[in-house]
Amino acid sequence: MLVIDAQNVSKSYGNIKALNNLSLNVAAGSVYALLGPNGSGKTTFVKSILGLVKPDGGDIKLNGIESTNVECRDGISYLPEKFNFFPYYTVLGVVKFYGAMKGLKGSELEEQAINAVKSLQIEDLVSKKIKQCSKGQVQRTGIAAMLMGDSKLLILDEPFSGLDPIAIKELKDLLIELKNKGITLFINSHILSEMEKLCDHAAILDKGEIIAQGELSTMLNGVSLEDFFYTKVKK
Numbered sequence: 001m002l003v004i005d006a007q008n009v010s011k012s013y014g015n016i017k018a019l020n021n022l023s024l025n026v027a028a029g030s031v032y033a034l035l036g037p038n039g040s041g042k043t044t045f046v047k048s049i050l051g052l053v054k055p056d057g058g059d060i061k062l063n064g065i066e067s068t069n070v071e072c073r074d075g076i077s078y079l080p081e082k083f084n085f086f087p088y089y090t091v092l093g094v095v096k097f098y099g100a101m102k103g104l105k106g107s108e109l110e111e112q113a114i115n116a117v118k119s120l121q122i123e124d125l126v127s128k129k130i131k132q133c134s135k136g137q138v139q140r141t142g143i144a145a146m147l148m149g150d151s152k153l154l155i156l157d158e159p160f161s162g163l164d165p166i167a168i169k170e171l172k173d174l175l176i177e178l179k180n181k182g183i184t185l186f187i188n189s190h191i192l193s194e195m196e197k198l199c200d201h202a203a204i205l206d207k208g209e210i211i212a213q214g215e216l217s218t219m220l221n222g223v224s225l226e227d228f229f230y231t232k233v234k235k
């Protein structure tokens with residue numbers, strides 16, 4: 001079962017070709033990394049599948065449903081690269097807000113929110129206001145908010161951004177735990193060493209085009225992801 005099925009997707013901003021005829025499939029249960037240098041089109045692709053950007057051409061299906069149908073995004077959570085929460089909300093308030101938006105209420109909302117903050121080791125921050133949190137604490141809050149509502153596909157744009165080395169390890173362990181629960185993860189990242197340990201499939205994007213993709217160990221054929229990436233993406 002394909003959770004993301006993108007065929008020949010193109011998007012230009014004026015004369016910048018952000019995506020050029022991009023085709024990419026993500027199977028249920030996989031951890032898929034979309035890698036590429038700055039400006040290669042990763043965020044534009046994620047926004048295209050989420051309906052936040054309208055592609056100029058191509059066909060995108062999520063869970064077998066055309067992306068023009070809003071129902072295709074049921075059961076999907078998205079952590080953008082840049083986000084702002086209400087500064088006067090507490091950490092728990094933000095997590096519950098996103099749970100409520102997913103339709104949770106009452107004791108189910110409370111329970112899921114407590115479990116989510118525990119998963120991110122931020123239970124001691126629940127009463128802290130967002131405006132008083134560090135960047136990494138806000139990032140953890142964002143990931144906790146994503147866990148609300150039992151989503152089956154998590155799309156994370158640069159999830160390691162702003163996290164210290166301990167938090168990076170904890171997030172990696174959490175993502176592995178989610179994968180083991182059968183959740184599909186689609187991750188944009190620059191941190192190749194972490195992604196090599198985490199993902200089972202990857203695509204490398206350069207100047208809006210896929211220059212390599214597939215099952216990771218087959219694609220790398222014994223080479224490290226870093227070395228593979230540097231030989232593929234030439235300046």
Ligand code: ATP
Pocket residue numbers: 013016017018036037038039040041042043044045081
């Ligand atoms: P990064 O790793 O730096 O976040 P990215 O791979 O996610 O980059 P995109 O943000 O998708 O890349 O950008 C792809 C190209 O499209 C870049 O040249 C960027 O300048 C351009 N672009 C993206 N959004 C817009 C926009 N709203 N208007 C004009 N150009 C844009």
